[in-house]
Amino acid sequence: MPITDLKGVGEKRAELFAKLGVNSVGELLNFYPRAYEDWTSVEKIENLLEGGTYCIRAVLGKPVSDALLPGGRVLSKATVCDDTGAIKLVWFNNRYISRMLAYGGEYFFFGKITVDGYGAQMLSPAFAPVQKGASIHPVYRTTAGLPGKSISSAVEQSLTFLPETVNDPIPEVIRKKYGLCGLKQALWDVHFPKTREALESARKRLVTEELLVLNLGMRSLRGHSRGMSGVKISKDFSMEFESLLPFELTGAQKRAVGDCVADITKNSAPMNRLIQGDVGSGKTAVAASLCYTVAKNGFQAAFMAPTEILARQHFENLSKLLENTGLKVELLTGSLKESEKKRVRALLAGGEIDLVIGTHALITEKTEFHSLGLAVTDEQHRFGVAQRAALLNKGENPHLMVMSATPIPRTLGLIIFGDLDISIIDELPPSRKPVKTVLRGAADRPKIYNFIKSEIAQGRQAFIVCPLIEEGESGDVASAEEYAAGLMLNSFADIPVAVVHGKTKNDEKERIMSDFAANKYSLLVATTVIEVGVDVPNASVMVIENAERFGLSQLHQLRGRVGRGKFQSYCVLISDRRSPDTVERLRVMCGTNDGFKIADEDLKMRGPGDFFGERQHGLPQMSIADFADTKSLELSQKIADDIIFTYKDLRNDELRLLKAEIDRLFSRGGQNTMN
Ligand code: ADP
Ligand code: MG
DSSP states (O other): OBGGGSTTOOHHHHHHHHHTTOOBHHHHHTOOOSEEEETTSBOOGGGOOTTOEEEEEEEEOSOOEEEEOGGGOEEEEEEEEETTEEEEEEEESOTTHHHHSOTTOEEEEEEEEEEETTEEEEEEEEEEEGGGOOOEEEEOOOBTTBOHHHHHHHHHHHHHTSOSSOOOSSOHHHHHHTTOOOHHHHHHHHHSOSSHHHHHHHHHHHHHHHHHHHHHHHHHHHTSOOOSOSOOOOOOOHHHHHHHSSSOOOHHHHHHHHHHHHHHHSOSSOOEEEEEEOTTSOHHHHHHHHHHHHHHTTOEEEEEOSSHHHHHHHHHHHHHHTTTTTOOEEEEOTTSOHHHHHHHHHHHHTTOOSEEEESGGGGSTTOOOSSEEEEEESSGGGSOHHHHHHHHTTSSSOEEEEEESSOOOHHHHHHHHSSOEEEEEOOOOTTOOOOEEEEEOGGGHHHHHHHHHHHHHTTOEEEEEOOOOOTTOOTTSOOHHHHHHHHHHTTTTTSOEEEEOTTSOHHHHHHHHHHHHTTSOSEEEEOGGGOSOOOOTTEEEEEETTGGGSOHHHHHHHHTTSSOSSSOOEEEEEOOOOOHHHHHHHHHHHHOOOHHHHHHHHHHHHOHHHHHHTOTTOOOOOSSOOTTOHHHHHHHHHHHHHHHHHHSSTTSGGGHHHHHHHHHHHHSSSTTSOO
């Protein structure tokens, strides 16, 4: 049903609803409240505290008085009382208040308590006559011109359109077994709950369903029938590989390599392992070691990176390292000339390449392997499940290794990867000096610039990062381009400066980044596009403007661009925000270089919603579930197992509606693509 079928929703309203992502009555039913106002817990007037938001039940002791303010605005005042005291209510610019509230009538009022020179008052409270009964009111995400009241009345109308019995995607046996209420009940109660308990039960049902749908969808994307690996690895070449390296592997790297070698020489199910290690912990060498062993055993290895520049960098390093080993290493990325791609693909299909490094070009249909034994994905959060699956499908159950610097909670990892083993690299290479991090204000810029210049004079390089600007945002935020222009004209007039930002074309970005890596530029001004993986050991300064605008994990990723070589490196956070929260957050950065600690703090301070909100996981957008809700994740996992066990196959007719929900979730767009 189009949303215009609702009473009171014409073309204009429909456009506003579309802005909120709601186009049909069905979508409106799934447009869940972002919060609730609980009118069922009534507070006595004597207990009200400044700054709190309350529901009171009180009698209008005097008629509402309207006063005209300069500029034609109306100020309405009333005094209400319960058996413990009285309080003033104030509304601005609502001419109807006096007509809506009857002298002597008893109402619920819901609002925030403020205190000014005239005493305490409740500011612009919402109200309802007590006869209507106390309930929990939904609070919806709104947009200009479409107030919450209009949304909630449209939702209420939609709910009345639901047929007597709604077909439920979750089979009844399963629902009963796990104590999940029916769909119709859940939809009513999530929008208009009568009690806290009703709301809880509705949320449980809807959250579980959404995660279940996600869970089952991920399983079918992964292809859960990965049986025995067709890749027989008999000999371990990791010692030989180590002798090629210009450094000794750290203990943690050795352990990770050992875990992987044990996996692939078992000759049973294929390896499915996540290598988790902080930025700069040396994940590439671990991957390279595995690629070496697999290649030496006569199979091909594929190493997939999310960007051209990273792929190219890995290619240059590894082809140099493996120069005299008799192994053939090639690069396959989208920006290569057609003829070059053709050449590489032919060699790959013919089995003449041992290790191929590339981007998404590796998983296009045209790319065929002769005998793919190992698939490695770097910076796993940049890839969707479907892309990893596509790479795996290029071989016969090849081994899989994914690498990530972002810690993923175990339960979420289970959904993304299925039964996944994890090796953690919790040690940095010994030569590494911890990056020194300081917090400064904008007034310190001249000093900071002088510092950058002195580092550059010693041969080092520096980054300055500015946040992305969204349209319509205030002008005090530095934009990369303007900022760089300013620098080139003034402080850094005699220094080669380059700029990259979101609008820089891809090939141009690649060129600038590799020129920077080759030290053709001393200073790179950039937005966060430089965040992922690039290794420039010569860079020693990272300056981050408007640091308060970044999440801690993001700041840590950015800081990880320096301190990768033998030089003492510095990270300067610039922020003029002095709010205690901001200062505390940025202080965390100054206090530790430990990525796991920072991710932890980030979760604590920003809340799980924000942390995972950056979609660092390649999963579809949830409408009610929260990826940090471990209990629900576990429950959905259990139910998904049960469903697979009970019904064997998603094509079972009893799962028809559930299957439709899966298709709907995964067609919403955004997932399984690069972000
Ligand atoms: P990340 O884990 O962030 O991908 P990299 O693999 O890019 O880290 O390694 C960062 C840098 O550290 C590279 O320049 C690499 O050559 C170097 N490196 C890796 N392992 C060691 C080691 N054991 N000793 C010294 N340097 C190392
Ligand atoms: Mg890396």
